[in-house]
Amino acid sequence: MTTWFRTYYEDEDLWLCFEADDEVCAVRQVEVRAQDSRPVTAASLAEVLHLRGHADLAAMARYEERYGVLAEGPVDGWQEQPRATEISAAEFERLWDEARRTLSSDSDSVV
Template sequence: MRHWFRSYWAEEHTWFYFEVDADGWVNRQVELQGPRQEPLAAASLVEWQAAQAAGTLADYERVFGATADVPVQEWEGHEPHDLTAEEFETVWLTARTACQAGARHRSTGGG
């Protein structure tokens, strides 16, 4: 069963949004930084694994980032705030769009 939550990392002024499976592994992850909540990542484990297998991992991570590489049970110091699937999807879709737009902007020499 999937579970959705968010957690704030004060040192980096970053909100992390997670979709995790029943074993605590992150399926999808969003990172939003600063007061404007700028998307830094919107990564999918399945996509990340496919990119790794295809030899395009660097390209994938340049656009979407990566997911956490340990189950959430092993994390220390985070205070999870539960989310509904709908709340997560709203953040996910917005962050994905922003990550893709940023990648297009960088590829055209705009930044």
């Protein structure tokens, strides 16, 4: 079952928002700076896997520079985090769309 949630990472002052699969692994991830609400990450597992299978290391580096690095492995245990909450699929899509627009606005997409 797909779940969508967000949690606050105090050390970096970031909201981390996840779309997670049945194994609670990140399928898509958005990170937003709490200070100014600016997205800093909008990474997708499907895109990362595509690049790993069809592109070179330079393309992967460009992707990570633009969209950030996707969390690897399970992201479970989020429910115990302070300020963590489940969000709707629609809310995640809104955050995702906004983050991708912001992070893609300076140049063409690398994928």
